[in-house]
Amino acid sequence: MREWVPVPGSTRGDLALAAVREFAALGYAGVAVTDLATAAGVTTGALYHHFGSKKGLYRVVRDDVERRVLDRMEGAAQARAEDGPAAAVRAALLVGFDWASGQGMARLLAEPHPGRRADPGADPVAELLAGISGGGVALAAVLVSAWRAALWLTTEGTPANDARQALAALRLDLPVSPGGQPSGPVR
Structure with missing residues (x-):
């Protein structure tokens, strides 16, 4: 709260x-x-x-905007959770991108936070990837960095739809879901 x-x-x-x-x-x-x-x-x-x-x-502004986008990302992930972690992560990243770019918050969320090293977006993504062989924490950091890069592209003139398509083109080949079932690639 x-x-x-x-x-x-x-x-x-x-x-x-x-x-x-x-x-x-x-x-x-x-x-x-x-x-x-x-x-x-x-x-x-x-x-x-x-x-x-x-x-x-x-810090106050950024924390509030990040909380708003993370709430939406977590909701999108929950809606796709039954489809496996790859689908949940993909939904979270795309919903977060759509909200941030649609609300004009791309620059605010894409730029590094001047007072913080850890990325709050990586934690929820890492939770979705828990149990994935190869380390969900590292993969989460890479995926959230790609998400922030897609947002940054829009601040430099790339149409939001093009940046979104680039983000959507990421393919997640996850060998095992948290339930032990093969999750397969999600496109």
């Missing part, structure tokens, strides 16, 4: 909503503290008071 939901009209809420728009459009490095304050109609002091720093505001 989310710790905090932005309330429109509150200083903290206005800053968070402006930050979503600014970071989604320009990325972390492309936005200055003064840009964020101006977009929210507040002072830079208000930003520092409520979030401590630009990175603190980014």
Whole structure:
């Protein structure tokens, strides 16, 4: 459950909503503290008071957007779970891509997080791949990196449909599903 939901009209809420728009459009490095304050109609002091720093505001925004996309990815994976882990992973990646690109969050979710090394998207994918010979954790990291790369392509002018097709073209040859049944390739 989310710790905090932005309330429109509150200083903290206005800053968070402006930050979503600014970071989604320009990325972390492309936005200055003064840009964020101006977009929210507040002072830079208000930003520092409520979030401590630009990175603190980014963390709140990024964590919220990642939670939203991961919720959708987990739902898609659950819907395809009976078809095996390869189908569940593929559904999760495509639904996550569709949501992120459709909501204008491709840049925000594709860029590296300036304050974090671990990728929160890899954990749910690794859980789906648990029991796969060859290491589900490493495969999850590679797949989530491909997902983020497909999102990044859209920020550089590649049509979303082309990037989605590239992501959909990934073939997962998984030798064994968690239930011990051969899962076979999923296209």
